[in-house]
Amino acid sequence: MATKLSRGHLKLFNRDSFPLVSFVILFILCLVMMGVDYRQQILKKIKSKFSIVTSPITYLINLPADIFINSKDNFISKTLLKEKIEALEQANHILTIAVQENKLLKSENKLLRNTLKIKKDFNLVGKVAEIILPNVKNGHSIITINKGSKNNIKIGSAVINNAGLVGQIINTSKKYSEVLPITSEDYAVPAIMDNNKENVILYGNGNGGLEIPLFPVSSSILVNDNFVTSGAGGLYPKGINIGRVVEIKPTTSPKFNSIMITPVSQPTTFTQITVINIKE
Amino acid sequence: MEQKKERTSLVILFLTSIIFSNIGIFGIENVALMPNYFIALITAFTLNKSSFLNIYILVIIGLIVDIFVGELLGQYGLIFICIYLVHFIIQKMLVIKTTLQLFSLGFFLILCSFLVLWATSLSHGLFISFNLLFIQSIFTFITYLIFNIFIKKFTKN
Numbered sequence: 317m318a319t320k321l322s323r324g325h326l327k328l329f330n331r332d333s334f335p336l337v338s339f340v341i342l343f344i345l346c347l348v349m350m351g352v353d354y355r356q357q358i359l360k361k362i363k364s365k366f367s368i369v370t371s372p373i374t375y376l377i378n379l380p381a382d383i384f385i386n387s388k389d390n391f392i393s394k395t396l397l398k399e400k401i402e403a404l405e406q407a408n409h410i411l412t413i414a415v416q417e418n419k420l421l422k423s424e425n426k427l428l429r430n431t432l433k434i435k436k437d438f439n440l441v442g443k444v445a446e447i448i449l450p451n452v453k454n455g456h457s458i459i460t461i462n463k464g465s466k467n468n469i470k471i472g473s474a475v476i477n478n479a480g481l482v483g484q485i486i487n488t489s490k491k492y493s494e495v496l497p498i499t500s501e502d503y504a505v506p507a508i509m510d511n512n513k514e515n516v517i518l519y520g521n522g523n524g525g526l527e528i529p530l531f532p533v534s535s536s537i538l539v540n541d542n543f544v545t546s547g548a549g550g551l552y553p554k555g556i557n558i559g560r561v562v563e564i565k566p567t568t569s570p571k572f573n574s575i576m577i578t579p580v581s582q583p584t585t586f587t588q589i590t591v592i593n594i595k596e
Numbered sequence: 597m598e599q600k601k602e603r604t605s606l607v608i609l610f611l612t613s614i615i616f617s618n619i620g621i622f623g624i625e626n627v628a629l630m631p632n633y634f635i636a637l638i639t640a641f642t643l644n645k646s647s648f649l650n651i652y653i654l655v656i657i658g659l660i661v662d663i664f665v666g667e668l669l670g671q672y673g674l675i676f677i678c679i680y681l682v683h684f685i686i687q688k689m690l691v692i693k694t695t696l697q698l699f700s701l702g703f704f705l706i707l708c709s710f711l712v713l714w715a716t717s718l719s720h721g722l723f724i725s726f727n728l729l730f731i732q733s734i735f736t737f738i739t740y741l742i743f744n745i746f747i748k749k750f751t752k753n
Contacts, residue, residue, distance in 0.1 A: 349670030501723035
């Protein structure tokens, strides 16, 4: 005769028992680790400590490109080298004249600042580095550079290139560093219009641009207006180019517009950038 | 012997996943087209009922993934034990007989894990677009199918 099993003893297709206690403990442990990491940024510290394990991966990924560039340099002809040197000499000549002009402007600026008693210094001191691979990491866009804590690169430093602001250092290992691009969703930067009119905070939209989600309709802003860093907060030096307005969109509120900005710097792999030193 | 082969295949696929998660699918560096190789890997091994995979090993693998490519310590551990739990519950309730059913279950597990990834990221201040995750989950499913073929071939010989 068939006996009716109680609900507690009922086992259907899988006859294994579930490690419920272990599951609950590990589940709570994972949640605690996530919470602690969110507040204390432990993972970044672990990543820096474990860079001896993670660095070979970055090296391995860049190896084919390095071999290609090195072999290309070996096979470059004498004529091509001569042409390159000539072009560089010309560029150097133009830059030397520009430097002389800048020196004059700087001394004039210093004089005016002394007269007006403005003490802020605009000296940009930084380290030149090269963007390498990887530029994506497990579904996220990042910028990797070939300088790390060994070269005194510090977390939080601003990164610029010849066009403007590129991002901010978020992670460093001994030889490499990771930069959060300005277009990333997690990015925000205090900015000012280059005519010193509007102080705003620009946010990355994760889609190759920046935006001001709510901007008062009453404020004057036009397409092609340029934004530079405002220097507020002291992290970024004042006056670094960020981007220009490409679109002004109305929002659901009639009092605000949404402003779309395209960054001026378009950093690509194997180009040069400068990491600005944090003032101690 | 089979367990040893399974372990070896896990190590091979894990190393491949680390490399590929840094260079994108076939070198295409588009974030939307990038599958989550680790979710695909654990889904494939869980559905193949690998005897050596238990809840503790899954958490340890999750922590290693976090160190290599993660953004939040413990996030992948949580995702992997959730895959384990959902798979266990479904096994209790349903009989998976055909390959189509197995693949459907694989897709369901991938969707569940992406949901956990999305929820844990948002609750810890990491923005992830939901639409992007859906596209990524489709690519992750394709990766799971490839991993599945590899595991079958590797453990068979």
